[in-house]
Structure formats: C-alpha cells, structure tokens
Amino acid sequence: MSQSAVRHLQAAIQTPTVSYPDRSRMDFGVFERFLNDLKANYPMTFSKGTVERVAGYSLVIHIQGHQSDADPVAFMGHYDVVPVKPEGWDTDPFGAEIKEGYLYGRGTLDMKGQVMATLEAMEQLLSEGAEFDRSIYLLFGHNEETGSEMSDSGAALTRDLLRSRGIHFYAVVDEGGAVVEGKTLGIDGLVGLVGIAEKGYLDLRLSANQVGGHASMPPQRSALYDVFEGAMTMESKKFNLSFNEATQAMFSVLAPRMKGLRRFVFTHLRWFKPFVLNELAKSPQTAALVRTTSVMTMALGSKAPNVLAQTGEVIVNCRLVPGDSVDQVVARTKAKVGPKVNVDVLTGTEPTDVSPVDHPAFVILQRSIQSLYPSLTLVAPYLVVGATDSRVYHGMADGVYRIQPFPNSYLDRGTVHADNERILIDDYLKGIELFRALLLELSKA
Template structure:
C-alpha cells in the first residue's frame, strides 16, 4: 500500500518502473528481457535503438538528437549479482514495498538509477522538447562480472562511429544516507597480483640446508604492507590488502619450498596500473631471486575535476543544491565502475544515485523517498543541460 504522499502519477510511475525491472532475474550476463523493455520505453520517446550482442552479453545504445550541441550519455547496467531467498523479508525478485522501502536484488545497484532516469527523461520530453544537443542511453548486462563485453564494447562502438560524448552520468548508487549527499567524480583503480615464491625444501632440523618459502613470504608481506604511496591525496587513497596465502605442504617436518601470496590494490587516480606495478616490483627487488609476480584484472582509475567552461561536475552540483538544498560531498571511494570506459580528457564522468548501504546484501532496498529524490535530481540535471 502506497502512502498518499507517493500517489501522484510521477511517483507511481518511477516506482512501477523499478518494480518492473527488479522482477526480471537479470543475473550477469542475462538481461532477462530488461533491455527489450527499455528499448520499447525509449523507442516510444523517439529514441533510435541499436543493440550489440557479444559472447552472451546484451548491450543497448539508445540515442535521440535534438540539434547541434553537447552530447550527454547516461551509463547503466541491468545485471545484478545472484540472490537466494534466505534471510529476505520479501522475495528478492518481487520489488515488494515494506514500510516505505522497495526490496529486491538490484533495486539500489542499479535498477533504481535506471528507473529514475527513465522517469526523468519522460518528464523532460513532455515539458519542453530540447532544441540542442543529443542524449544517449548506454546500458549493459555485463557490469557485475568481468565487464569484458559490456560498456567496454559500447565505448569502442561509439569511438568507431566517431561519437565523442561531452559528459556522462552514471546511475550507480553513491549516496551515504540520502540521495544527493554524495556523488563520485571518479573512481580509484584496481589491480590484483599473485606472487609465487620458490624456496628449497629440506628437513626442519637442518634449516641451514634449505630456503623456507614461508619465511620469505613474511618478508614479502611486510614489505607490501609498508609501501608509502606518495602520490595519494585527500579523498583518493591507495590501499593494498593481502587476500590469500597458501603453502603446499602436508607434513610438519619439511621446510616448504613454495608459497603463493595474492593481493589486491585499490589505487589513487594519480597512479596508472603500470606505475603501481613499478612501485610493487621495485619494493620487492631485494627478493626477486626467490619470486615471480603476475598481474591480473587491471581496472584503470578515472577522475573528473572542475573546469572553467561547460563544467558538468558544477552543473550536477548545482542541480543537487536546487533539489536537496545542499551541495554533495565529492568522493572517489568504493570499487570500480563502468565510468572508467567513458572517461577521457574531453568527457566528464559523474556518478550519482541512491544510497549504497545495502547493495549486494540480503534485503537490498531503496527508500521510496530516496528514489523520488534521485528522479528529481536527474530531471534537474537534464533541464539544466538541455534547456537552460
């Protein structure tokens, strides 16, 4: 049952959009029909629809051209992480409303953002048709997985058509408590490493005849934990965490001749993945004869700062102030996002969405008030971008 405050047409519409999306079990990379539904919705609003299918991943590119002028892209994903019913107050794919919250897998990450932007887009086009610029919807079903055939493919497709976006709004959940209290103007990079240590086996009673790989691993871990990341700045810190330590030794009287260490680094936008590798490998230089290091899953950081002219970051900040009465906190914290595929020297990328406190958790939920506020923020952004 909806509260009377939520019973106006616009509120009901954005709630209905979100419930429709959540009821689709779109676990990566299956879009479960959500992209067909979005294609129908956007097609009815005059958007041209293109689809890219690759290696089981479905992607949507919807565009509407109003005239000459700047190009804005809305970036999002319909895929979600798995969910069983254990511990949930409602079926995770029901979109049930309980005490002012919509429950379901993906309501926050990030079907709530998609529903809010769809409602905001409809509202914009009903009120006053823009006469300048273009709008792109760029939606994938491959964000929660390896992200090899989703937004990366979309970005490459746009580049092949010589389409350069001026700004991108990513609908990821960014708020700490209430929509608009925090946005992301970048993301830290991420990279994983695997170190294999080779020692020399022997009897524990005669350590002088052996090289203990486990003991070397302690030196390696200590060195990694004490790296000073001197390019960091406030709001964008680098952190290295050991994620695994394995010694293949089944008995207690043999000195182990091998050890594997795995680690992950989330790093400041002031570094590239190549620079991160250089720092780590340089730190371990004294031990290089005992080990080899391989690198996995590099995700480059991105960052959008303020600029003097046509600043999208400032536009988003003003839209949030107009809607919420306060300016948002800027942060680059958290994991990676698909924003990295679209950010470049020309394209400003900003992430703004609902609260992220329950994403990927049992009882993932979004407050209806939060959903409506995000829709209002998006509408203010669109009005400012196209009409003012």
C-alpha cells in the first residue's frame, strides 16, 4: 500500500503542472494528464464520487454521506506549482528522485504531498468499505499559486458554484498550517499551528508630482524627495500593535504551557499587554501577528540619471490583521504621508474573519494532529500571514482551518517555492494516516 502511495506521489511530481499569471504560458495538456492519472490511480474515489470540473481544470469530487441534511466537510488543495530555476537544484525538479528517505521535486510540500495524501486516505477508506455521515467534498484547484483574486481562479469559481447550490460547509480544511520551533513563541519543542484566519493584502501606490526638467538646476524639493519623505514617515510610524482575535486565540492556548515568568506575564495579559506587544514587535515573525504591517517594495523616478522625475512613486505592501480594513489603512496612510503625497490602491483584499476554536471541527483537528504526532508539544490556532485559496470559503463554513500534515516539514520549509523542495517519505505516509482519521472523524462530528 505504502509503495503505491509513494509511486502515485512520484507520478504527480513528474507531471509539471506549473501555473503562471499569464495563462497562455500554461500547458493545459499537462494538467489534463495530471487529472487522468488521478482517475487511474484512485478508481474507488472517482467511481463512488460525483466528479465535476470547474474553470476547466479544478476538480470537485463529492462523496455522498448518509446524513444528506447535515452540512458537508471540504478538504481543499491545489495541484499547480510555481516555476523552477533548475540551475539551483541538485536533482531534476520534476524527477521525483528518492534520496536518503526524501522525495525531491517541485510540489512535494506545496502541495501535491497533501493533495495526494488526502486522495490516498479516501481511496483506502472507500476500498475498506468505509462510509461517511456528513458528505465529503474534495476540492483541488489548478491555479492557487497565482492567487484567488484572478477572475478565473479555480477556487473562487468552485466556491461560486457550490454557493449557488446553497451549500454551507461544516468545516473546510486546507494547507497553510505550520510546524514551528516553539522558541519564538515561548514554548519548548515543536508547535503545530492550525490557521484560523488570514491577513488581508494591500498594495498602495504613493506618488508625488513636481515640475520635471534637467537635473543640473534642481528645485528645492524633487518629486522623489516628497514621496520618499511620505513613505519614510509611514515606515517609521508603524501601524498600532494590538491583539487581534486570532492571535489572542493562539496565546490563550500557548500561555498555560509557557514556563516561569513568561507564563505569568502571558496568563495576565490584562496587566502586561503593552509590554508583551512591544516584546512581540521585536521579531518580524511575531510582529506580523500583532500589527498591520507595511513595507516599501518598489520605487520609480525618471527614466534617465540626469532627468528630474515629474512623478516619484513608491509601492508599499501592507498586510492587514483581522479587524482592520482596506479603507481604514488607506485613511491612516493618508494621514501619515501628508497632503503632498497621493495614495492609490493598486489591489486590496480584506482580512478574513476568524474561525472559531471552540467548534468541534477545530477540536478534532487539534486532537488528531496531536495524537498522531507526539513530537509536537502542542497544537495551537494562529493567524496566517500569507494567503491560501481557502480564504474564499470564509463566510460559507462554520470554520476554515489550515493544517500542516507533515510533522518534519519545518526542517524543509525553506525549500517551498525555492530549490530542492522535498518531503520526508515517512512524513507523507504519516500524513495519509492523519487524513484517514480526519475524513472519518469530521464526517461523524
């Protein structure tokens, strides 16, 4: 069984389903091949399930449960991958080579490993005659890596289709969790993190105008001076620190497991809040959990070294904590940068709401992960600072939860979207066990 599971993952890695924002660069023949392989490798799932395709290549498999009136459970994923720069790799990025217990290749961690582990688990259960109470949806997108904001996003169009059918999910499970070393969070050992919310995303264009002309007779202030002055003010006066609901939920699980003074401080946040927030703000990882961040990422002036810019431009990327909003950040930015600087929104997405941690689905996830992975000191909720496709299901589910099913993946997190991406084969096999448990337990909850 486990050999065929590894072979299936190898075949998936060997099928280079690379997605690009420019869709004309995507080789959809490869995506077709990927889907055909799934059908061949998971015959029970494809025959017992109702299979649909959305937006051409996103897959919807519906496994009917006994309780047709109960809200279904969704297991999501995406099978597209980001492009590779083969020069940096020690193996063929699409070779699926096995070395020293690892399987190498683009997509092993992000996230064909999780997609295939879900399918293996479902196929095993159906072959054993397992039945489900709640219906299960397997939802696998084909263009997550380019974002759910694009008009042909498989995840967003799948959500639209299911919503038009009046479906509300009991729980949605996706990628986006993490296993981290607990040190930065004040915990000894490893912590499993389950994402319960995602930050918002906002690109702002700051600009200032001045008369152009030759740089040999410059005015008092150039356009770039004005825009940088505004942008520097924004960087130096950072947005306020606060405990949003998701970070609050995380620390209420972590605090009782901390040691000594730290534990006292974190369990008495009503006294120590300003102190704790300032401490958290010192490291980029924890600062991102307690504030809306902003950072300059691009700048533009004139097209020649000796020509004054008529317009100076700085792009600022912001990530919004739950409770904040695009409008509020724009208003606060305008106040910081002053009247000389224009503020335009290039693209903006609101933060998600926060999924409940007292919901049975969260409790099942927490308990299943903890019991299968004793190497974790504990499993806690957290705020996802990036974005996954699962954000489209907020508002259409009791809870949307993002997990990391591979307990040793923290060692190789740096290979995601980078060189030598790999998964420990033992982790992959354990992930299948985890999904077996989750499919059964969430369906019965």
